[in-house]
Ligand SMILES: Nc1ncnc2c1ncn2[C@@H]1O[C@H](COP(=O)(O)OP(=O)(O)O)[C@@H](O)[C@H]1O
C-alpha cells in the first residue's frame with residue numbers, strides 16, 4: 156500500500172465560540188486500503204466527530220486530514236462533494252433512508268446525484284446490490300415498510316453503490332437487536348473481504364468490535380490504544396484480512 | 401427524469417395534506433384573479449364596444465381660422481355665420497385629405513361626412529335630428545351600421561334615408577314610407593326610408609339620420625364640402641397617438657374617441673387600477689403561502705436533506721429540488737385556479753342576463769388570460785421558493801446527522 160486511504164495528522168476539533176469544547180485533541184491515525192477497523196470509546200469521546208471530519212461533513216480546527224491522498228483543507232464545497240461522492244460511503248446510526256423513496260431508489264441516490272438522470276443500468280445495479288444484502292424482493296418497498304435491520308441493510312447497499320474506497324459507519328447496529336446487528340455486521344465484513352473496501356466502524360458493542368481486524372480506542376478526544384485484533388500472539392497473526400486476500 | 405425533478409415530485413406527493421392545502425390556496429387565489437380579470441375585461445370591452453358602436457375612433461374636423469382661409473370668400477363665411485351660427489366650418493378640398501389620412505399607419509378606414517342640425521317630419525310629427533350625409537360603403541367601414549339594421553337595408557341612393565328605431569317610432573314610419581327632411585334655408589326634400597337601425601344608444605337612435613353625401617350637402621347648403629372625416633383605427637387605445645399624428649400631418653383638428661368620452665376613460669382606468677391592486681395583493685398572499693409551506697417542509701425534511709448532501713448531492717441540486725416544488729405548486733395551482741375562475745365567470749355571466757336571455761356583458765376568457773395566470777403563478781412559486789430553497793441548500797449535513 157503506497158498511499159493510505161486515510162491519514163490524520165494532529166487533528167484537533169473544537170466546538171463552540173464562547174464555551175469551547177475540545178472534541179478531538181491531536182489525533183493521528185492512518186488507515187490502509189482494505190482494513191476493517193473498529194472505532195470504540197465512551198460516549199462523548201469524539202467518535203462521531205472524527206467520523207464527520209473523515210466524512211468531509213465538517214472541517215478540523217487544526218491538523219491535517221488526507222482522504223485518498225487529498226488534503227481536504229484545500230478543497231472547496233464542490234471539491235468536497237465530489238470527493239465524498241467518489242471515495243466515501245456512509246452508514247448512519249439514524250436517518251437510514253429517505254422515507255419518500257423506495258429501497259431501490261434509496262440505493263440509487265448516490266449514483267443519481269452524480270449523474271443527474273436515472274437509467275436502466277442504474278436500476279439494475281441497485282437491484283443487484285439489494286440482492287447482495289438479501290433484499291431483492293423488497294426493492295419496491297418504502298422504508299417505512301421495512302424493519303430496522305432491513306433498513307440498515309438497504310443503507311449498506313446504498314453506501315456501496317459507488318464502490319467507495321472507504322465506508323464510514325457510525326454505530327450502524329446501535330438501534331438493532333442482537334440478531335439483526337450480527338447480520339448487518341456480517342454483511343460489512345463480507346464486503347470487506349470480497350471487494351477489499353476499507354471500513355471504519357464506530358461501535359459500542361465490544362462483541363462486534365472483536366470481529367474486526369483492528370481496534371482504535373478514543374478517550375477524551377485522544378487515541379489511547381490502537382491495536383490489531385486479535386492481539387499479537389493470539390490465535391491469529393497480525394496479518395489482516397486484507398493481507399490474506 | 402432528472403434527480404431534482406424526481407425528488408421534488410416525490411416530496412410533494414409525500415407531504416400529501418400540505419401539498420393539497422397549498423395547491424388549494426394557489427388555486428383559489430388564481431381563480432379569483434382569473435374570474436376578476438375576465439369579468440372586468442369583459443365589462444370594459446363591452447362598455448367600449450357600446451360606446452364605439454356609434455362613434456368614430458377619430459373625427460377630423462377643420463380649425464375655424466383655417467376654414468376661413470380655405471376657399472370661401474369672406475362674404476360667404478359671414479353670411480353663413482349669420483344665418484346658421486350653430487353650423488360648423490367645412491372642409492373643401494377633401495379628396496386628397498382622405499388619401500393622406502388613409503395612408504397613416506394603423507388607420508383602417510376613412511369616410512367623409514357632412515353633418516348638421518335638421519328636422520324630420522311626417523304629417524304632424526316633427527323631430528329635431530342630426531343629418532349625416534355619408535358614403536355608405538366607406539362609412540360602414542368606420543361605424544358598422546349595416547350590422548345594426550333591424551329592418552330594410554343600409555342603402556342610400558339619391559332619395560333614400562336610413563333612420564334609427566326610436567325616430568321611426570316617433571314619426572310612425574316603416575321601411576318604404578316617406579318622410580320630409582328640412583335643412584333650413586328653405587331647403588327640404590322628401591326621402592324614402594330604406595332602412596332602420598339600432599346602434600344600441602337611445603340618443604343615437606332618436607337623432608341620427610343618414611342620407612347620401614350629395615343629398616346631405618345640398619340640404620345643408622354645403623356645396624361640395626364636408627364637415628368631418630371619420631376614421632377607424634386598428635388599436636382603439638392608440639387612438640390618441642394616431643389622432644395627434646393626423647392633426648400634425650393635415651393641420652386640422654383630430655379628436656380621438658377618448659377625448660369625447662373622458663369620463664368613461666377615467667372610469668375604465670380606475671377600474672383597472674383597483675383590479676390591479678387586488679390581483680397584486682392576492683399574488684403576494686399566494687407567494688407568502690407557498691413560501692411558508694416550503695419553509696415548513698424544509699424543516700421537516702432537514703434530515704433527508706442532510707442525507708442527500710452527505711451522499712454527494714450538490715448544494716445546487718438540493719436548492720433546485722425546492723425551487724422546482726415552488727414552481728410546480730404555482731403551475732398546478734394555476735391550472736386548477738383557471739378552471740375555478742372560468743367556471744365562476746361563466747356561471748356569473750349566466751345569472752347576469754338581460755330579460756331577453758343575452759348576457760349583460762360577455763366575460764373575456766381568452767386563452768391568453770390563462771397563459772398569463774399560469775406564468776405569473778409559476779414565477780411567483782419559483783420566487784417564493786428561493787428563500788426556503790437556499791435554507792435547504794445551506795443545511796449542514798453534519799449537524800443533521802449528529803442530531804439523531
Ligand atoms: N455540534 C457540537 N457542538 C458542540 N459540542 C459538540 C458538538 N458535537 C459534539 N460535541 C461535543 O464533542 C464531544 C464529542 O462528541 P461526539 O463526537 O458526538 O462523541 P461520541 O460520538 O464519541 O459520543 C462531546 O463532548 C460533545 O458534547
Ligand SMILES: [Mg+2]
Nearest residue numbers: 202203204325
Ligand atoms: Mg456518536
